[in-house]
Amino acid sequence: MTAGEPLIRWDWIASHTDEFARRLGQHLELTLIAVGVGFAVAFALALLIVRIPRLEGPITWVTGTLYTIPSLALFALLIPYTGLTVLTAEIGLTSYTLLILIRNIVRGIRGVPAEVREAAVGMGYTPRQVLWRVELPLALAVIIAGVRLAAISTIGLVTVTALIGLGGFGQLIYEGLQRFFSTELIAGAVLSVALAITADGLLVLLQRALTPWTRIA
Amino acid sequence: MSLLLDALRWFTDPAHYQGSDAIQTRLLEHVELSGLAVLIGAMVALPIGLALGHTGRFAFVALNVANIGRALPSLALLAFALPIAFGLGLGLGFWPTLFSLVPLAIPPMLTNAYVGVRNVDRDVIEAARGMGLSEPGILRRIELPLALPLVLAGMRTAAVNVVATATLGALVAGGGLGRYIVDGLGLQEYDRLFAGALLVAVLAIAVEVAFSTFERRAVSPGLEARAGAL
Numbered sequence: 252m253t254a255g256e257p258l259i260r261w262d263w264i265a266s267h268t269d270e271f272a273r274r275l276g277q278h279l280e281l282t283l284i285a286v287g288v289g290f291a292v293a294f295a296l297a298l299l300i301v302r303i304p305r306l307e308g309p310i311t312w313v314t315g316t317l318y319t320i321p322s323l324a325l326f327a328l329l330i331p332y333t334g335l336t337v338l339t340a341e342i343g344l345t346s347y348t349l350l351i352l353i354r355n356i357v358r359g360i361r362g363v364p365a366e367v368r369e370a371a372v373g374m375g376y377t378p379r380q381v382l383w384r385v386e387l388p389l390a391l392a393v394i395i396a397g398v399r400l401a402a403i404s405t406i407g408l409v410t411v412t413a414l415i416g417l418g419g420f421g422q423l424i425y426e427g428l429q430r431f432f433s434t435e436l437i438a439g440a441v442l443s444v445a446l447a448i449t450a451d452g453l454l455v456l457l458q459r460a461l462t463p464w465t466r467i468a
Numbered sequence: 469m470s471l472l473l474d475a476l477r478w479f480t481d482p483a484h485y486q487g488s489d490a491i492q493t494r495l496l497e498h499v500e501l502s503g504l505a506v507l508i509g510a511m512v513a514l515p516i517g518l519a520l521g522h523t524g525r526f527a528f529v530a531l532n533v534a535n536i537g538r539a540l541p542s543l544a545l546l547a548f549a550l551p552i553a554f555g556l557g558l559g560l561g562f563w564p565t566l567f568s569l570v571p572l573a574i575p576p577m578l579t580n581a582y583v584g585v586r587n588v589d590r591d592v593i594e595a596a597r598g599m600g601l602s603e604p605g606i607l608r609r610i611e612l613p614l615a616l617p618l619v620l621a622g623m624r625t626a627a628v629n630v631v632a633t634a635t636l637g638a639l640v641a642g643g644g645l646g647r648y649i650v651d652g653l654g655l656q657e658y659d660r661l662f663a664g665a666l667l668v669a670v671l672a673i674a675v676e677v678a679f680s681t682f683e684r685r686a687v688s689p690g691l692e693a694r695a696g697a698l
Contacts (some may be wrong), residue, residue, distance in 0.1 A: 276574035321632030407541030440544035
């Protein structure tokens with residue numbers, strides 16, 4: 252952004268592909284841990300809500316409040332306790348996935364028609380078999396829709412973790428801002444958006460592969 | 469625990485209520501910037517969303533704008549906005565932050581306005597048309613009131629996102645409450661960092677609660693009763 256400097260210097264981009272690959276690895280790692288751990292926690296809480304509907308209000312309130320707290324503020328609140336570490340980033344990133352994932356898992360399971368459930372019970376399925384063989388497969392499309400949202404928003408939020416020194420594509424944006432270098436700034440932004448779009452596309456393909464019946468309908 | 473005490477001490481220090489870095493100044497900057505961004509966003513998003521909903525055209529665009537909005541990370545928006553603001557000679561701070569906040573505010577308001585109007589019972593609109601209401605009359609007197617809950621929910625989402633993201637403006641030398649977090653991080657002053665984070669978190673939650681309360685008040689009691697009956 253200095254006078255006479257082009258908006259994008261392609262020679263800089265060509266000479267930094269190694270760094271892009273390294274940043275991609277960091278970005279993916281932070282995202283996968285957050286969505287993976289988030290899914291495990293959300294799955295347990297969602298099953299709890301389906302079994303004990305009274306818990307839905309309090310759990311939604313807590314995860315909703317966490318979701319409302321801005322990412323930079325949540326990281327900042329944790330830093331004095333957990334430092335500038337991966338743990339700080341993951342506590343924040345994981346908390347943000349919970350609201351979306353719990354909502355979709357619960358909605359998916361509740362969306363299974365009562366007749367289908369009764370038919371399974373009538374065929375002698377135990378409650379565990381009803382859950383794993385009937386309810387979850389039928390809920391899969393809605394659950395994966397939740398995972399898509401969680402993955403996209405996590406990829407976006409991971410860029411913010413560069414501020415606490417964890418790398419990823421956000422590091423390029425952050426350095427670009429500090430050095431006032433538009434090429435690096437735009438490279439970081441474009442790469443993180445491209446990663447979000449790619450991840451979303453892959454999850455759509457996964458959903459189609461896992462739930463072939465939704466295509467016929 | 470001592471950190472909470474440190475933050476409390478930071479809040480009670482009279483020095484933090486004076487000068488350009490005073491808490492009330494930063495809070496006002498944050499609210500002004502966020503309010504302006506939501507206002508500009510609403511002036512763009514609501515007419516488009518309502519009009520598309522009324523005509524039912526470009527459904528694909530109206531529904532997918534929200535998804536695109538989610539894929540654009542706030543820090544990336546700031547990264548795009550900075551060269552633009554700089555190219556226009558508007559410098560650092562306020563303008564690049566505003567440029568990054570407006571595109572963030574538009575998608576939830578546009579999509580919600582569209583879905584809200586689209587979901588109005590077609591029979592109601594037919595009845596209105598049969599009673600001789602003009603098309604703008606239908607939009608203003610039938611569709612808008614019935615779509616209001618979703619329109620307001622979209623504004624709430626936009627406002628909460630904008631307030632959260634306005635924090636990042638401090639990275640491009642902007643004001644607002646993000647200053648305390650970015651400076652606290654840079655100077656390793658954890659009391660300032662923690663206090664700033666508390667302020668931002670409380671502001672975001674306050675905006676959410678204020679909008680929810682307003683939504684409950686503003687929505688027609690007839691709609692409320694029907695929603696309850698379902």
